[in-house]
Amino acid sequence: MRAAAGGPPAPPGGPGPAPAGSDSGAGAGALSVPWFDVDAFLADAALLAAEIGGAIARRDGQALQGSAHRLVGSAGWFQAGAVVACAQQLEELGKAGEFTARTESAHQDLAAELDRLARERDPKAVR
Secondary structure (H helix, E strand, O other): OOEOOOOOOOOOOOOOOOOOOOOOOOOOOOOOOOOEOHHHHHHHHHHHHHHHHHHHHHOOHHHHHHHHHHHHHHHHHOOOHHHHHHHHHHHHHHHHOOOOHHHHHHHHHHHHHHHHHHHHHOOOOOO
16 A cells, blocks of 8 residues: 555554554444555555456456455555455455355445445545
8 A cells, every 4th residue: 555645654564553443343434544545545445346356257266366365455454344354255265266146245245345435435425
């Protein structure tokens, strides 16, 4: 992920503990890490979700695993727990080469969570 323009660089060793009052499990109110550009995260997450959808359509387990893994990492910086959980499930499904209704459901859950986060960030956002 990118540091916010003009902001301090990302801290070494990871994001550290969740800020006081944040919800690190469900993702609600999670987009509050100050040293990153949240809008850039949401844009990157949307691109990764599209890559995930393409990998599912092609039944490409390796691509699914890789894109989901990258999303796990970036969403983790924002304590976006629900996004992390969906992406981890997709990563495991890609690793197993499983392309079933379960895979489609996990992808739909991911898309719904990213839409929710975008609306939380900007209530007027239409995705």
